[in-house]
Amino acid sequence: MKILAIMGSPRKGESFKVLQLIEEKLKQKEDLNFESVLLKDYNLGQCKGCHLCIFKEGHHCPLDNDVPKIEEKMMDADAIIMITPLYSQHVTALLKNYIDQLSYLWHRPRYFGKKAMVIATGGAIFKGTLNFMEETTKRWGYHVTNKIGIPHLDSLTDSYKQKIMTKLDQEVEGFYQNVKAGRQPVPSFGDVMWFEMWKGNSIALKDTYPADYEYWNQKGWINESYYYPTNISIWKRLAVKLIGLLGSSYMKKMYKGY
Ligand SMILES: Cc1cc2nc3c(=O)[nH]c(=O)nc-3n(C[C@H](O)[C@H](O)[C@H](O)COP(=O)(O)O)c2cc1C
Structure with missing residues (x-):
């Protein structure tokens, strides 16, 4: 089992300590491979808004940065x-910078079959930030199997503290069991609707976003009801x-040429 942690704190502080705790807990269950990407140690640059990642499939980003290196680790x-720590009740700019550079994945998602757990550290009121990271x-x-x-x-x-540590144990256990089982979730109505909307977009906006249409077509999604085989009534x-x-x-x- 390979787990990749991506941390948005600009220092080795509380979030790093939580990661170390989680690594320890997971390694007690199995001799797994655990790698941490501390974004602060990577060259991310700053998105210039050229849209090339959205308009073209493959790596066309003008930034000579480490983002593709981290993406490879995610795929692996x-x-x-x-x-991430909470900054102004949101993720840090460091993490948001990374997330923004993967925006093309909303058009052409590619990490199906993989699991995620999202965590925020801070004073209190984590819900909004956790929901953002989950989405x-x-x-x-x-x-996304677990969040805390x-x-x-x-x-x-x-x-x-006892209460939080018990909750953390439960979340880590749930995450571990989900990764181990590897089962794909049955999509909700909203999930199927989301798929249908992006399929419709990729067909209607074929000329504007040719990479989307090509990707969806190549994946066989144009003729499907969901990203992977599943029961949909x-x-x-x-x-x-x-x-x-x-x-x-x-x-x-609303839009010309739709
Ligand atoms: C610039 C800055 C902004 C912060 N904003 C918030 C906030 O909005 N809400 C909160 O609960 N904590 C906030 N905090 C506290 C951190 O989220 C908290 O200390 C966190 O656990 C630090 O994690 P780290 O040690 O991994 O960097 C902020 C801290 C900093 C430095």
């Missing part, structure tokens, strides 16, 4: 753990088609 791993990794194709916010461990009362399929038709007529009114 069975699962990722994404961890982001999910749009890249990951099955960890308040300042050294400042907690004994009883609260006939009613769900019909409802999704109907809403998809309404959505595309709305888009036609």
Whole structure:
């Protein structure tokens, strides 16, 4: 089992300590391969907004940076753990910079079959940031199995610390079992709707985003109901088609050439 941790803190502080704890817990279960990418140690540059990653398949980014190196590690791993401190109740700019450079994955997701756990450290109120990280990794194709916010461990009362450590144990166990089982989740109605929307986009906007159409076609998704084989009831399929038709007529009114 290969686990890749991606950390958005600009220092080896609380998030790093949490990562070390998780590594220890996971290694007690299995002699697995655990690698940490501390984004602060990588050259990420700054997205220039050229859109080349979105318009073209393959690596055309003008930045000569380490992003492709980290992407290779993601592809090579069975699962990722994404961890960040809260900064202004969001992920750090360091992590957001990395996330922004993978925006093309919303158009052409590629990490299906892989699992993710997302973690935020900070004072309190983690929900919004965890939801953002969950949605982001999910749009890249990951099955997000676990998420947890960890308040300042050294400042907690004994009883609260105990509670958080138990919760962390449970989340790590759940994550480990999910990675081990490797099963793909049954998509919700919203997931199938999301697939239908992007399929519709890739067909309708073939000339604007040729790389999307080519990718979706090459994956065989154009003729499918979801990214991978799964059980989708006939009613769900019909409802999704109907809403998809309404959505595309709305888009036609909104955008030229849709
Ligand atoms: C610039 C900055 C902004 C922060 N903003 C928040 C915040 O909005 N909410 C919060 O709960 N903690 C905030 N914190 C505290 C950190 O999230 C917290 O100390 C975190 O655990 C630090 O992680 P690290 O040691 O891995 O860098 C902030 C810290 C810094 C340095």
